[in-house]
Amino acid sequence: MNVIVQYKNTPQTLEADPVVRRGGRQLRTLHVVNGAVYSVAAKTLADLANDPDVKYVSPDRAVNASSSELSASQLSPDYKLQAIGADVAQQNGYNGSGVGVAIIDSGISNRLDLHTSYNGGYSSMTTSSFGGGSGFRVVHAENIINGGSTDDEYGHGTHVAGLVGGNGSQSWGVYAGVAPAVNLINLVVLNGAGASTDSIVIAGIERAIQLSSQYNIQVINLSLGRPIFESYTVDPLCQAVEAAWRAGIAVVVAAGNDGRDNSFGTDGYATITAPGNDPYVITVGAMKTENTLTTSDDRIASYSSKGPSLLDQVVKPDLVAPGNLVVSVLGDGTLPQLYPRNITDTNYFILSGTSMATGVVSGAAALLMQQNPNLTPDQLKALLMQTSTKNFPVSSTATDPVTGIQYTDYYDIFTVGAGYINVWDALNSSAALASGSAASPIASYNSVNGTVTIHNISGANVIWGTNVIWGTNVIWGTSVISGSNVIWGTNVIWGTSAPSSLNVIWGTNVIWGTSGLADLAGGTIGIYGEQ
Numbered sequence: 001m002n003v004i005v006q007y008k009n010t011p012q013t014l015e016a017d018p019v020v021r022r023g024g025r026q027l028r029t030l031h032v033v034n035g036a037v038y039s040v041a042a043k044t045l046a047d048l049a050n051d052p053d054v055k056y057v058s059p060d061r062a063v064n065a066s067s068s069e070l071s072a073s074q075l076s077p078d079y080k081l082q083a084i085g086a087d088v089a090q091q092n093g094y095n096g097s098g099v100g101v102a103i104i105d106s107g108i109s110n111r112l113d114l115h116t117s118y119n120g121g122y123s124s125m126t127t128s129s130f131g132g133g134s135g136f137r138v139v140h141a142e143n144i145i146n147g148g149s150t151d152d153e154y155g156h157g158t159h160v161a162g163l164v165g166g167n168g169s170q171s172w173g174v175y176a177g178v179a180p181a182v183n184l185i186n187l188v189v190l191n192g193a194g195a196s197t198d199s200i201v202i203a204g205i206e207r208a209i210q211l212s213s214q215y216n217i218q219v220i221n222l223s224l225g226r227p228i229f230e231s232y233t234v235d236p237l238c239q240a241v242e243a244a245w246r247a248g249i250a251v252v253v254a255a256g257n258d259g260r261d262n263s264f265g266t267d268g269y270a271t272i273t274a275p276g277n278d279p280y281v282i283t284v285g286a287m288k289t290e291n292t293l294t295t296s297d298d299r300i301a302s303y304s305s306k307g308p309s310l311l312d313q314v315v316k317p318d319l320v321a322p323g324n325l326v327v328s329v330l331g332d333g334t335l336p337q338l339y340p341r342n343i344t345d346t347n348y349f350i351l352s353g354t355s356m357a358t359g360v361v362s363g364a365a366a367l368l369m370q371q372n373p374n375l376t377p378d379q380l381k382a383l384l385m386q387t388s389t390k391n392f393p394v395s396s397t398a399t400d401p402v403t404g405i406q407y408t409d410y411y412d413i414f415t416v417g418a419g420y421i422n423v424w425d426a427l428n429s430s431a432a433l434a435s436g437s438a439a440s441p442i443a444s445y446n447s448v449n450g451t452v453t454i455h456n457i458s459g460a461n462v463i464w465g466t467n468v469i470w471g472t473n474v475i476w477g478t479s480v481i482s483g484s485n486v487i488w489g490t491n492v493i494w495g496t497s498a499p500s501s502l503n504v505i506w507g508t509n510v511i512w513g514t515s516g517l518a519d520l521a522g523g524t525i526g527i528y529g530e531q
Contacts, residue, residue, distance in 0.1 A: 001042050002027065002060040004199055004236045006035040009053045018051040028199055032206035032243045033236045037199035056234040063201050063226045063237070065106065065156045065194035066254035066273070066355040078175075079289040080163070080322035080360055083298060085424025086178045089367055094427060096179025096366035098373075100139070100217040101164050102208040102249075104201065105157030105224070106190035107150050108138050109331040113166040113175075113347070114158075114184065137165065139215055141186040144204045145196070151332055153192035158331025159351050160223045161186070163359030164366070166329050170347040175327045178363025178423070179370075185215055190224065192334050198226075202240040209247045218369045220244055221362040222253045222281075223355030225273030228310040238278040250369075250377040251281040252362045254354035255317040256305030259285075259415075260407055269306045269414055272316045277309035279439035282365075282381050283316045286323025286357040287420060288398075295389065298322075300415055302398040302407035304354055307414035313443045315454060317417040318381065319388050321364075323357030325350055364423035371427055382434035387426040388419030413454075 011017040020026065024040035037060050040048070049057045081087040108114065116135035138161075141150035152158040161177075161184055168176030189196045189204040201224065208220050222241070232238040241251045256273035276283040285304040290297045301324045307316035330336060330349040342350040361384070368380055375383070392411035399406045409415055441454050 002037060002039055003045065004030065004035055004037050004058050004060055006033050006055040006236055006239065007053055008055045010034055011053065018048060018053055022048055028203060030199060030202050030206065032209060033202060033239045035236065058230065058236055060197045060199045061226055063196045063198060063224050065154065065190055066223050066225050066257055066353055078325065078327045079291065079293055080326050081176065081178065082293055083289050083295050083322045084360065084364060084421050086364065088424045089427055090180065094367040094370055096165060096182030096363065096370055098216060099179065099366040099369045100183045100185055100215040101219045101221060101362055101366055102185040102187055102217050103157055103161050103164065103221050104187045104189050104204040104208065105160055106154035106194060106333065107152035107157045107188040108161045108184060108186040109152045109158045110136055111158065111329050112169050113162055113329045114138060138184045138186045140211060142207060143188040144200055144207060145188060145191060150186055150188050153333045154190055154194045155331040155333035155335030155349065156190065156194055156355065159328040159349055160221060160355060160359040162329030163326065163356055164221060164363040175348050178360055179366035182366045183215060185211060185217055198237050202236060205240045205244050209244055209249065212247060212249055217249060219362050219365045220249050220251045221358060222251065222275065223358045225254055225256050225276055228274045228277050231311050232278045232314070235274055237275045241275045241278050241281050245280045245377050248377065250365050250380050252358050252365060253281045253283050254358045255283050255285045257303045257353050259304045259306050260302055270308060270310050271305040272307050272309045273305060276316060277312065277314055279314045282361060282384065283318045284354060284358045284361045285317040285320040285416065286354045287320045288324040289322050295420065298420065299396045299398065300409045300411065301352070302409055308443045315413060315441050315443055318440060319385055319417045319419060319421050321357040321360040321421045323354055323360065324352045326356045361421055364421055367423055368426055378438035379433045381438040383426050383429060384421060385418035386431055387422055387429050389422050390419040392416060
């Protein structure tokens with residue numbers, strides 16, 4: 001089988017390699033996690049894991065794109081820019097110019113929307129603004145899988161790239177992305193079926209770090225994920241994104257699309273996927289714009305995965321953004337062929353999922369990096385969370401248009417995080433930039449008194465205040481602070497119309513205990529876009 005080995009002490013020669021000594025064959029080095037991927041005999045794994053030079057051994061697990069392909073209706077427009085204030089930002093000169101965003105995905109097709117024809121803000125666009133222009137803004141393209149074609153063979157990466165940086169040239173700006181002048185770095189890790197492995201994605205992250213100085217890569221977009229099988233502290237995929245974060249690159253990750261999964265009676269809680277469970281990255285859930293200009297009726301997409309993260313109980317997602325039935329650039333590959341009804345015309349395609357919401361946030365991050373190139377990943381994350389809109393209802397319901405099943409969501413910290421991204425407010429924030437770490441805090445459950453505590457939200461080494469990030473009136477309720485920790489009971493975080501009891505979410509044998517964890521981590525369901 002193929003495994004990823006992380007070392008305590010890196011072997012200096014092939015003869016000293018503990019895997020090779022046991023008959024294994026190295027397939028790819030993974031410097032970013034101080035390890036490599038090998039083909040080994042399964043019978044040697046227990047002995048290998050006990051080697052004094054080996055830190056951790058894990059399977060080279062499957063990773064998939066985080067989009068829900070089955071969703072379509074004609075939208076004109078989809079209001080994603082207006083929902084987050086990006087239209088106003090563009091009118092005021094913020095377009096991501098000079099910033100590099102690495103799209104680690106299925107490839108990017110050469111489309112006019114990804115050329116340099118952009119000329120002005122969203123509302124100032126005229127027919128003279130769009131001639132297709134010249135200069136493909138994909139400044140670097142590389143196939144990490146096999147060194148082959150960098151075209152989009154799935155149709156996912158192009159859509160994400162359009163959300164990050166499409167200029168809308170084929171729609172008079174209607175379907176422009178958030179940062180329409182940004183430079184794109186195309187690193188292909190997903191195949192024509194939208195699938196990959198840990199080692200390939202890690203190699204893509206490592207390559208982005210290597211290229212960061214050359215192309216000013218300040219943001220990595222990971223609209224992909226897989227179930228959680230171990231703590232983020234040893235998971236090689238999480239260790240790779242942390243390496244990028246330490247290298248000064250903000251990493252934006254999809255929360256996952258398993259929010260409807262009630263296989264273990266958790267109402268979709270604890271379904272965040274890796275590496276979105278890592279506390280350092282910006283983990284994004286998906287909102288519905290409801291096809292209206294106002295955001296007052298926007299609601300969470302019921303398929304958007306919820307926290308806390310399995311095993312470590314990291315408070316996720318960090319924030320939410322438009323991701324349901326969003327229109328972006330039509331790429332080549334499998335998805336358009338499988339879902340032709342999602343094609344709005346010859347240039348654009350509709351998709352839903354936290355993949356899409358992630359692209360929106362990556363574009364917003366590029367605007368903030370344009371404004372202040374010296375922002376650290378932690379400052380960027382804190383700024384986006386501090387300025388997120390926090391006006392939510394207590395709950396909402398959604399009906400799957402295909403199955404007719406109705407889902408109810410509660411607007412707690414594990415569903416919407418710090419709130420609905422507002423990039424224009426972030427660009428105009430007068431708050432002092434954060435210092436220290438912006439690692440997402442950890443939740444713990446006290447089974448004796450039935451309370452949950454959020455740890456690491458105050459102190460010298462973290463930036464979270466008691467009400468700056470999440471606010472007191474939306475997620476926490478009105479009575480929330482007790483000493484340095486935020487503590488709430490059944491009627492505070494979920495409001496009066498909460499799930500039936502804490503046992504639904506905090507059952508000792510599901511999330512917090514050891515029984516059933518592996519099964520819950522592997523649970524997946526089919527997701528559909530919502531009308």
